[in-house]
Amino acid sequence: MAGTGRRVANVAFAVIGALLAVAVGWVLFVRIPGDLAELLGVLLAVAVGLLGLRIAGNLADSVAPTHNVAEVAVEGPISRDGGGGLTSPPMGAEADDVVEQIEQADADGGSEALLLKLNTPGGEIVPSEDIRIAAERFDGPTVAYATDVCASGGYDIAAGCDELWAREGTLVGSIGVIGSRVNAADLADRLGLSYEQFTAGEYKDAGTPLQELDPDERAYLQGLVDDYYEQFVETVAEGRDLSPEAIEDTEARVYLGEEAHEIGLVDEIGTRRDVEERLEEQIGEPVEVREYEPERGLAGRLRGGAQRVAFALGAGVAAAVSGDVDGLSFRR
Numbered sequence: 001m002a003g004t005g006r007r008v009a010n011v012a013f014a015v016i017g018a019l020l021a022v023a024v025g026w027v028l029f030v031r032i033p034g035d036l037a038e039l040l041g042v043l044l045a046v047a048v049g050l051l052g053l054r055i056a057g058n059l060a061d062s063v064a065p066t067h068n069v070a071e072v073a074v075e076g077p078i079s080r081d082g083g084g085g086l087t088s089p090p091m092g093a094e095a096d097d098v099v100e101q102i103e104q105a106d107a108d109g110g111s112e113a114l115l116l117k118l119n120t121p122g123g124e125i126v127p128s129e130d131i132r133i134a135a136e137r138f139d140g141p142t143v144a145y146a147t148d149v150c151a152s153g154g155y156d157i158a159a160g161c162d163e164l165w166a167r168e169g170t171l172v173g174s175i176g177v178i179g180s181r182v183n184a185a186d187l188a189d190r191l192g193l194s195y196e197q198f199t200a201g202e203y204k205d206a207g208t209p210l211q212e213l214d215p216d217e218r219a220y221l222q223g224l225v226d227d228y229y230e231q232f233v234e235t236v237a238e239g240r241d242l243s244p245e246a247i248e249d250t251e252a253r254v255y256l257g258e259e260a261h262e263i264g265l266v267d268e269i270g271t272r273r274d275v276e277e278r279l280e281e282q283i284g285e286p287v288e289v290r291e292y293e294p295e296r297g298l299a300g301r302l303r304g305g306a307q308r309v310a311f312a313l314g315a316g317v318a319a320a321v322s323g324d325v326d327g328l329s330f331r332r
Helices: 002-031 035-063 095-107 125-137 153-158 185-191 215-240 244-249 257-262 272-283 298-312
Strands: 069-075 113-120 142-151 163-166 171-173 178-180 254-256 289-291 329-331
Touching: 069 095, 069 272, 095 113, 095 125, 113 153, 113 272, 125 142, 125 153, 125 215, 142 153, 142 272, 153 215, 163 257, 163 272, 171 257, 178 215, 215 244, 215 329, 254 257
Parallel strands: 069 113, 069 289, 113 142, 142 163, 142 171
Antiparallel strands: 171 254, 178 329
16 A cells, blocks of 8 residues: 555656646746747647656655665676677676666665666676675665576675575576686797787786796786685675685585575575565565666767677777786686
């Protein structure tokens, strides 16, 4: 009943706002200009009415929200800009957009709890951490619900939530770090290509694909991977209330949901309905969910269109290796 009352109040507020906007538009564009401007005035009045409806609807959702739980999804590989390939548009979870959605939900007075839906194999390290930090800062209960996959960077995000739920068949874990590089030195030799680069600093070009790694460079790059792994283990240990040793013992394996639950990587096994029932217990009333999606203005839409054109033309090589360090890619 509470949800129905909020919806009725929301609709009433929006209708009143729209009628007021139409009345103002009618006075400004029909009554004042005179007969010659009536047609244009009517059109302008309708336009003002539609604008008023939109504004009133937004205000109504703030004054009498129809929801009490905000849902934000993290789906696909995690990166700063959504990833993509040479001939495909960006895809996957765009970290900045996800963070913005969580912050909007937190600022929204109607969002008493956050439901973070996870279906991701992980991705770039810092973007994953940004999403986790945003979830930690949400003012209210936060429940992560893993559907198909919650691995690596996805599990990093889950560690920032109060609870993690999964299905029996969900793949969970992969608490590790991978550093990779393409070794094209032999290919360059066969093609008669030689590598020459001018650098300042002994390890500035460590990991460059066109030259073999020497033992010192390999140890240096492995050290970076080890440092990232140590940070990851500490984050999960603190967020999931587990010992670092227990996390290290997983050796970055993935587990099915039931086994992940048995070893403490997951709090509960259940369906989406079970998760909503848990949220009802936490907020003390029936759950009404609002799904948050990226809000893109004109500039964002134009930028997204330009990206798609670039990918379609086979451009975007720089974007394909964005976040890499001299040819070495770090991922969770």
